[in-house]
Amino acid sequence: MAIDLNGAIAAIGAGVAIAGGAMGTGMAQSGIGSAGIGLIAEKPNQIGIALLFLVLPETLVIFGFVIAILVMLAGGLI
Amino acid sequence: MLRTERMQKVRLLCLKKDRRAVVHELHRLGAIDLRRSGLQLSDGSVGDEVQQISDMLIRVGGAIDVLRAYTDVKRRSQPTPVKHMALGTLLERLGSYSQIGETYQISAALKELDDQAEILGAAARVANALAGIDIDMASLRSDVLSFKAFEMSADQVERLKSTIGERGISAEVLASRMNGKEFGVLVAYDKKASIDDVIKGIAPRELDITMKELHGKPKEAAARIARELAENAKRRKELQARLRNLAAENLDKLLALREMLEIELEKGNASSEFKVTESAMVIEGWVPRKRTEELESRLALATSGRFEMEYIEAGEDELAPTLVNRPSFLKPFDYLMEFLSLPRSDEIDPTWIFIISFPIFYGLMISDVGYGLASLLLSWYITRITDPDGLMYNTAKIWELGAMSAVVFGVITNEYFGFQVTQLIGFQGIDWTKSITSILAITVLFGIVQVGLGIIFGIVNARRERENKLVVSRSASLVTLVSGTLAIAGGFFGLMPAGPSIDMAVLAVAALLVTIIFGGREATEVTNLITHPLSYSRIMGFGMASIIIASLIDKAFTPNWAAGPLLFIGFLIIFIALHFLNMILSIFEGIVQAVRLNFVEFFTKFYKGGGIKFRPFGYRRVYTVDADASDA
Incomplete structure (x- = not known):
């Protein structure tokens, strides 16, 4: 499938959107996850x-x- | 449907002499959640009978614990029908139940035999280790020589002998070959000498030769101890057989009697919730409004009309307990709500919305007949092996409903473990990958509807609490949501003419301003009017991810017999493993996200939670049924 310049930029943009969201989620979940494990250990x-x-x-x-x-x-x- | 049971607080005034009759009737009815009255009267005392019941419960419970170990614990016979028995009669009957005493005696004898077997076992080990040494073990307790015995390898024996020789210690080493390569070794040495350093370097296992069971020659001692051990085992078997008999004949009876005792204990303890005068007592509690008449008529019968019941207002900060009545197959949803936070009795109960939306969201996210059936099978299996009162069981029951929905959506989307079987069923189905825009729109629409519903519930709650500013703010939020949706639908998707779309956009902005002005602290939540409905697009996201991964597995790893049997088996294993992994991920995400959409995006619009569960004074019988109730 041939992709023109607009398509290529859109594909990169889509990738950046997903990557940014995923990194943000990962960073937030790392803190919440460790706190959550601490909570479960206690209760x-x-x-x-x-x-x-x-x-x-x-x-x-x-x-x-x-x-x-x-x-x-x-x-x-x- | 959206309300919990309406509750009424009542105060019962009755004579002290009717206490037993009243308490018995209240307990049988199971309709009142007792509260201690705020009246300035004396507290009711628990009394000696509670102590007597507690003592007997401990005694019966101990016997049951012993007998349970000698029966199949999963076995439960039909509940025993029992008639109400006066407490004195019940205690007397249990006091003369000779099998309880016998159980304790046998249990103690068994413990003694176990201890004896342990000692004999240790003694047998020593005697066997030294069996090849011809020495009277009584002489090991000498005033002149010291003795130590060990288990060690041939190599260790050699090292021991050579080290003793090298250090010039006056000692004799006697070795006896045990089974295999191990030796039993007896070291005799002068009382003034020490072999501790020598032993430390070799580190063998030391044997205790001071046990009183060790006398005579080791070989003879080993034979005698073996006989004693056999006698011990025989006696233990006899006692265990007797306990099995006792369990078979008495366990059900004892369980029923213990349950009767527990009921009496509850009744006895309830007295501490009452207020009393010299001849009267006051009982207060919450009753479901529809059961107040029943309560009144039953008490009238039990006391021959010697009582007074009045409806009273709840205290200023007092919250009525929450009671929900739903069909039993929906109880797991109530369990989950309770696990997170029970609705308050004065607010809208959103559990029904959760019950309807959870299977839809979960089904959409899985959308595969194969995964749905596998989910159904797994959830059914979990319900078979887990405790019906536990989180796992209840989650699995909810999951069952979701799994059925996943099968339905799987048929609609024509997905069978990622395969499409159009030719087989003659149905094209809705292809997720080709309908992204439509499915995105549908999922966001779900969000708009549910968030809108949440805002409406919020308005109702605010009206009940007479929070007029909040009513205005939340109403404006609703207008913002609806008009904003229409404006976007018109402008972005061209579903409406341009003019009305602009009007709707203006209305949305105006309503948003009203929300902010009247909302107070809640105004900070306005961004959620956009983000929360959009959050529902996760249904499409997770659903599509699951379907695309499944179809990729199919494309890459579908086993082909033509490639040869080895490759076929290899690909089959990978194929099943990857589908299993994808299924587990999808199931986990499906459950968590479907719950989350309800609890975060929907409930936060109106839900306070923190309700107190209605706990009626009564007992959930397991081993008995109330024969008096069935007579009545």
């Missing part, structure tokens, strides 16, 4: 709460994903 019945907090930052990568799709749509890639 094992709090695992549900810890898990819920852990997934909160995943919103960032989801936004990155949505932006990537919009960019790819605009670039005619999908």
Whole structure:
């Protein structure tokens, strides 16, 4: 499949959007994850709460994903 | 549907002499959650009977614990029908239950035999180790010589002998070959000498030769101890067989009697919640409003009308307990709500929305018949092996519903472990990868609807609490959400004419300003009007990721017999392993994200939580059924 310049820039943009979101999520989850493990070690019945907090930052990568799709749509890639 | 049971606080005034009848009836009815009255009266005392019950419970519980070890713990016979028995009769019956005493006696005898077997085992080891040495072990307790015994290898024996020789220690080393390459070694040395340094360098296992069981020649001692051990084992077997018999004949009866005792204990302890005068007592508590009449009529029967019931107002900061009534197959959702935070009795109960939306979100994210069926199988298996009152069991029950939904969405999208079987079923299905825009729009629409619903619930709650500014702010938020959606739908997707789209955009901005002005601290949440509905696009994100990974696995690793049997088996293993991995990831994310969308994006619009569970004064019987209730 041949991609023109617009398509190529859109593909790079989509990649950056996902990568940025994923890095942000990872950075946030590292702190929350370690705190969550500490909480579970002290109070094992709090695992549900810890898990819920852990997934909160995943919103960032989801936004990155949505932006990537919009960019790819605009670039005619999908 | 969106409300928990309405509760009424009641105060019961009755005579002290009717205490047993009233408490028994309240307990049987299981309709009142007791609270200590704020009236300036004396507290009810627990009394001696509670101590008597506690003592007997400990005694019966101990016997049950012993007998349980001698039966199949999973076995549970039908509950025993029991009639109410006066406490004195119950205690008397248990006091004369001779099998309880016998259980304790046998248990103690077994413990003694176990201890004896342990000592005999250790003595047998020493006697066997030294069996090849011809010495009377009584002479090992000498005033002139010291003795030490060890287990060691041939190499260690040689080192021991040579070291003793090199150091000129006056000692004799007697070795006896045991089984294999090990030796039992007896070292006799002068009482004034020391072989500790020598032994330290060799580090053999030392044997205790001071045990009183060791007398006579080692070989004879070994034979005698072996006989004693056999006798010990025989006696233990007899006692264990007797315990098995006792368990088979008495365990169910004892479990039923213990349950009756526990019920009596609850009744006895309840007295501490009452307020009393010289001849009367006051009981307060919360009752479901629809059961107040039943409570009144049952108490009238139990006391021959000698009681008064009045409805009272709750205290200023007092919250009524929360009681939800849902079909039993939906109880796991209540469990999960309780696990996170129970709805308060004065707010909207959003569990039904959670019940409806969870399977939809989960099903959409998995959207595969194969993964759905595998989820169903796994969740069913988990429910078989876990405790019905535990988190795992309840999560698995919720998961079952989600798995069924995943199968339905799998059929719609024509996905079977990532394969599309169009020719087989004659149905094209909706292809995720070719319908990205539509599915994105649908998932965000889910978000708009659920977030909108959350805001409406928030308005209702604010109205109940007479927070007028919040009502205005939240209403404006709703207008912002709806008009903003229409404006974007019109402008971006061309679904509306340009004029009305602009009008909607202006309305959205105006409503947003109202939200900010009236919202106070809540105004900081306005950005969530955009981010929360958008957050629902994760349904598409995770769903598509799962489907694309599954189809990539199919493309790369579908086993082909034509490539040869070895390659076929290798590819089959990789194929199954990767699908399993993808399935586990999808399932985990599906559950967590579907729960999260409800709890974070939806509930934060209105939900306070922190409700207190309604705990009726009563007992959940396991081993007995109330025969009096069935007679009635």
